[in-house]
Amino acid sequence: AQTVTQSQPEMSVQEAETVTLSCxxxxxxxxxxxxxxxxxxxxxxxxxxxxxxxxxxxxTENRFSVNFQKAAKSFSLKISDSQLGDTAMYFCxxxxxxxxxxxxxxxxxxxxTVNP
Amino acid sequence: DTGVSQDPRHKITKRGQNVTFRCDPISEHNRLxxxxxxxxxxxxxxxxxxNEAQLEKSRLLSDRFSAERPKGSFSTxxxxxxxxxxxxxxxxxxSFGDRREETQYFGPGTRLLVL
Numbered sequence: 001a002q003t004v005t006q007s008q009p010e011m012s013v014q015e016a017e018t019v020t021l022s023c024x025x026x027x028x029x030x031x032x033x034x035x036x037x038x039x040x041x042x043x044x045x046x047x048x049x050x051x052x053x054x055x056x057x058x059x060t061e062n063r064f065s066v067n068f069q070k071a072a073k074s075f076s077l078k079i080s081d082s083q084l085g086d087t088a089m090y091f092c093x094x095x096x097x098x099x100x101x102x103x104x105x106x107x108x109x110x111x112x113t114v115n116p
Numbered sequence: 117d118t119g120v121s122q123d124p125r126h127k128i129t130k131r132g133q134n135v136t137f138r139c140d141p142i143s144e145h146n147r148l149x150x151x152x153x154x155x156x157x158x159x160x161x162x163x164x165x166x167n168e169a170q171l172e173k174s175r176l177l178s179d180r181f182s183a184e185r186p187k188g189s190f191s192t193x194x195x196x197x198x199x200x201x202x203x204x205x206x207x208x209x210x211s212f213g214d215r216r217e218e219t220q221y222f223g224p225g226t227r228l229l230v231l
Contacts, residue, residue, distance in 0.1 A: 045222040106158030
């Protein structure tokens with residue numbers, strides 16, 4: 001079974017600054033996907049970024065980028081130029097590739113507050 | 117394409133009552149997932165459909181829970197004889213089902229409160 005650990009329950013950052021959210025995972029699988037989802041207060045969960053484990057290049061999406069360290073089983077999210085709208089709960093998630101079930105295994109989340 | 121929708125958005129019920137939730141996935145998606153999220157936790161997998169076939173159920177899904185996806189379109193999740201411990205956010209997600217694109221898109225959730 002896979003486990004995902006987010007060791008930072010809460011974080012805060014000043015607007016326009018950079019913040020990094022941590023995620024580690026445990027798996028015996030070699031092929032998998034990793035995701036960061038964002039859940040704003042009282043709003044639905046949306047995908048921020050995804051990474052295929054076979055790709056060595058770190059994924060980027062505008063102000064969001066990841067640092068994927070496969071050997072260390074680490075998958076951190078960097079948010080640059082933080083905006084007030086980035087305030088949300090951020091979840092790291094793991095998905096095994098292959099087989100018949102592509103369920104997501106989530107961490108407990110990190111509550112990020114962006115301060116003006 | 118209006119995304120994944122769920123109905124109702126909120127449900128308050130008394131212990132022992134039955135409740136049913138509905139999920140409408142993105143139209144071309146053939147995989148549909150149900151998750152449960154309690155306060156301060158990440159979502160936990162409940163069950164999964166490939167078209168109309170229910171392929172896996174979590175041990176979290178007791179025999180009081182049943183899910184269906186008739187004709188591979190919308191899905192329903194029913195909880196019979198609700199208990200206070202069933203209070204949670206129930207999330208639905210769908211994905212295209214192509215192994216090149218397994219990203220799941222979530223609905224807004226149904227928040228259940230059992231009194």
